[in-house]
Amino acid sequence: MTSFHSFGDLSRSFQLRLGQHGLKTKLDRLTNELMTGIKSDIPKALGGNLSGISHIESRLKLLTTYQQSASEAQNRLSGMQTALEHIQLVIDDLGPRLLIEPNILEEHGLRESAGSIMRDFRSMFNTLNTSIAGQYLFSGTKTDNASLGGFDSMLAELTTAVAGATTASDIADRIDEWFEAPLGTGGFANTIYQGDDTGSTRFSISPDRRIDINMTANSEELRDTLKGMAIVAYASQTGGAIDDTNLRDLFSEAGARLVKGTVGLTSARAYLGQQQAVATQALARNLAEATTLSIARTNMIGADPYETVTALEETEAKIQSLYALTARLSRLNLTDYLS
Structure with a gap:
């Protein structure tokens, strides 16, 4: 009976190409397993039961989403904390100072101080x-909009709101009313604040935790600070239109509000700190769960590095042997042809 190998060179060439393709496919598979650490044929590795690995993969994807959200919340809270810290560093010193300066400074010194505070207020605004x-x-x-409109526009609005008031107490009351005016009545919330206080910025940071960030530039905790700074800013821009007595009284009015504002800022920063702690805990818990699941996933479908490297070396050796055999047979055929 004629053997398969007696079919001739064409059949032998086909066998060699088939062998090369099989070894190349195996080499690619093993290389991929070595690089990823995951078996290529997952259904085979799990005996066809994919329910467990599907649950793990789904949970890992969900945890990745939570981690991204928690990280975003953490960055936002950290940025807000830094901003309020910058403001409070100014206010903690400025409030008591404004209560003292009217008793120790001449009018010229008070007006210079008011100009400096105007610059501080502009910086706070930014x-x-x-x-x-x-x-x-x-x-x-409304995170795509700047929180506050133009600083100079606010000063113009304050001037309009205070028009007609002649005493320091009346001026301060008008400024208070302007900052407290409800939306739609032409006050701060209507003309200068450009955000949106309806609802909250919510972050889902873990399967069972969410963070609601309700702090805005229009929050009650910031209003006393804004009022105090606005009173001095108004006094600064009026030049000599406000007499010495009213100027001193305005400093005192502003100082009282800034001292009260320190309490509000401390409360706001404490709230942000609590939220930061929640986000940090969620990040740690999510990471721990993801690590545990990743280990379980590797145990189920991971490719053993030692076994993979051994199989890879064996396959490379077979490929080299096959190429050597192919080259030798090619040379023999050429000799036969030439003889």
Whole structure:
């Protein structure tokens, strides 16, 4: 009976190509397993039962989403904390100072101090317009908008609101009313604040925890600070229109509000700190669960590095032997042809 190998060179060439393809496919599979650490044929590795690995994969994807959300919340909270810290460093010193300066400074010194405070207020205004990754931190749910409008526009609005008031107490009351005016009545929330306080910026940070960040540039905790700074800013821009007595009284009015504002800022920062702690805990728990699941996943479908390397070396040796055999047979055929 004629053997398979007696069919001739064409059959032998086909066998060699078939062998080369099989070894090349195996080499690619083993190389991929060595690089990823995961077996290529997962159904075979699990005996056809994919329910367990499917649950793990789904959970890992969900945890990745939670981690991204928790990290975003952490960055946002950290940015807000830094901004409020910058403001409080100014206010903690400025409030008591404004209560003292009217008793020790001449009028010229008070007006110079008012000009300096105006610059501090402008800086504070810009701080409340801080953004991270294109999202404004103190704009509530309207994160694509700067929290506050133009500083000079606010000064113009204050001038209009205070028009007609002649005493320091009347001026301070008008400024208070302007900052407290409900939305739609032409006050701060309507003309300068550009965010949105309806709802909250919510972050789902773990399967069972969510963070609601309700702090905005229009929050009650910031209003006393804004009022105090606005009173001095108004006094600064009026030049000599406010007499010495009213100027001193305005300093005292502003100082009282800033001292009260320190309490509000401390409360706001404590709230942010609590939320930061929640986010940090969620990040740690999510990471721990993801690590545990990843280990379980590797135990189920992981490719043993030692076994993979051994099989890879054996396959490479077979390929080299096959190539050597192919080259030798090719030379023999050429000799036969030439003879």
